[in-house]
Amino acid sequence: MLIKVEGAGVCATDLHTIDGEMEPAGVTLPRVLGHENGGRVAAVGDLVSTVAVDDPVLVFPPFSCGLCVACRRGREMLCEHHEFTGLTVDGGFAEYVVVAERSVVKLPHGVEPVDVAPHADAGVTAYHAVKKVAHLAVPGTTAVVLGVGGVGHVGLQLLRELGSGAVVVGVDPNPQRRALAAGLGADAVLDSGEVVDAVRDLTDGRGADLVIDFVGTDRTHADGTGMLARGGTYSIVGFGGMVTVPSAAMVGNEHSVVANLVGNWIDLWEVMQLHARGKLTLKTETHPLEDVNDVLAKLREGEVTGRAVLVPDSSNGRERA
Ligand SMILES: [Zn+2]
Ligand SMILES: [Zn+2]
Numbered sequence: 001m002l003i004k005v006e007g008a009g010v011c012a013t014d015l016h017t018i019d020g021e022m023e024p025a026g027v028t029l030p031r032v033l034g035h036e037n038g039g040r041v042a043a044v045g046d047l048v049s050t051v052a053v054d055d056p057v058l059v060f061p062p063f064s065c066g067l068c069v070a071c072r073r074g075r076e077m078l079c080e081h082h083e084f085t086g087l088t089v090d091g092g093f094a095e096y097v098v099v100a101e102r103s104v105v106k107l108p109h110g111v112e113p114v115d116v117a118p119h120a121d122a123g124v125t126a127y128h129a130v131k132k133v134a135h136l137a138v139p140g141t142t143a144v145v146l147g148v149g150g151v152g153h154v155g156l157q158l159l160r161e162l163g164s165g166a167v168v169v170g171v172d173p174n175p176q177r178r179a180l181a182a183g184l185g186a187d188a189v190l191d192s193g194e195v196v197d198a199v200r201d202l203t204d205g206r207g208a209d210l211v212i213d214f215v216g217t218d219r220t221h222a223d224g225t226g227m228l229a230r231g232g233t234y235s236i237v238g239f240g241g242m243v244t245v246p247s248a249a250m251v252g253n254e255h256s257v258v259a260n261l262v263g264n265w266i267d268l269w270e271v272m273q274l275h276a277r278g279k280l281t282l283k284t285e286t287h288p289l290e291d292v293n294d295v296l297a298k299l300r301e302g303e304v305t306g307r308a309v310l311v312p313d314s315s316n317g318r319e320r321a
Helices: 012-018 113-120 122-136 152-162 175-183 195-202 218-226 247-252 265-276 289-300
Strands: 002-010 036-043 056-059 096-098 104-106 142-146 167-171 188-190 208-213 228-236 256-259 284-288 307-311
Touching: 002 113, 002 289, 012 289, 036 096, 036 113, 056 113, 104 265, 113 122, 113 265, 113 284, 113 307, 122 152, 122 208, 122 228, 122 265, 142 152, 142 195, 142 218, 152 167, 152 175, 152 208, 167 175, 167 195, 175 188, 188 195, 195 218, 208 218, 218 228, 284 289, 289 307
Parallel strands: 142 167, 142 208, 167 188, 208 228, 228 256, 284 307
Antiparallel strands: 002 036, 002 096, 002 307, 036 056, 056 104
C-alpha cells in the first residue's frame, strides 16, 4: 500500500546510520531515512483487506513475512526476511512511503497520525523493553530510567503504567528532560553525574533492582551495571558502547542483562490502545520536512526534548503548537 506521510519522527538511529555505524547491521547509504511514520492510506493493492484509502495508520517499521518461525512466534523483528522501513528500504522522510499490509497499525478513533508517529519506533521499543521486565518492578523495588529522551520519556511512563509499584527514577544530564521526567510522574529525578552514588544514596545503599538504559554509551553501560542491586536486571535499549562487566560480579550478585530490539506488531498495537485511552504523553515538536538537516543537527546537539517530527509540505495533517 501507498501511505501519504503526515509525520515522521527523527531518531538517534538516523544519526547512527548517517555516521555509518549501522553498516554491520546491513544498513547502507544512500537511503531515504525515516522509520517512525504516521500517515493516511493513499492507495492499496487488490489483495489488501484490513485497511482502506484514507484510513489513518502508523507504519510498523520491521517487515515481517508472517511465515517464518520467528514471525509465527510473534517476534517479527527477528524475521528471517528482515527489512526495516527507513533503514534497509526507503522510509518516511518523504511525501509517500510504500509498505506491505502487514506493516500497518490502524489508529484508534480520534488519534491523529502526526501526533503519534514516534510511537512507530520510540513507543514500540519502549513498550517492548518495559513489558519484558515490568513484572520485576514490584513494590519495594527501584527502577531507573537512564536517558529521558524520545524513547526514555515513553519508557518512564510505561514503567508507571505496566509496573506494579516500583519507585521510578529518571536520570538525564539535561535539566529540561529532568523536568519532563518529573512532570511525567517520576518519583525522583537525578543528574547523570555521580549517578551511581546518587542511586545508592536513594536506596540506602542497595542499588537499583531494574535499570533500563535508553542511551547506550560506554558511560551509561558502566553506570547502569554499577548501580544494580543484588539480583538486579540491566536492560539495554540504546546502543553504541561496550558493556564490560566482570563475570564474577555478575554471578556473585546474580545480575541479569537483557537487550531489546524494537518490538513486535502487537506491542505497537497495544501502545496505541494505551495512548488512545490518554495514558501516555508523547512529547513532540513538528518541523517542515525540508528542515530535516537542521533537525538532525539539533538532535545531535541534544537540543530536542521529546521527539522531533518532520511534516511534509503536502501534508494536511493537523499542526501542533
Ligand atoms: Zn528509531
Ligand atoms: Zn518472518
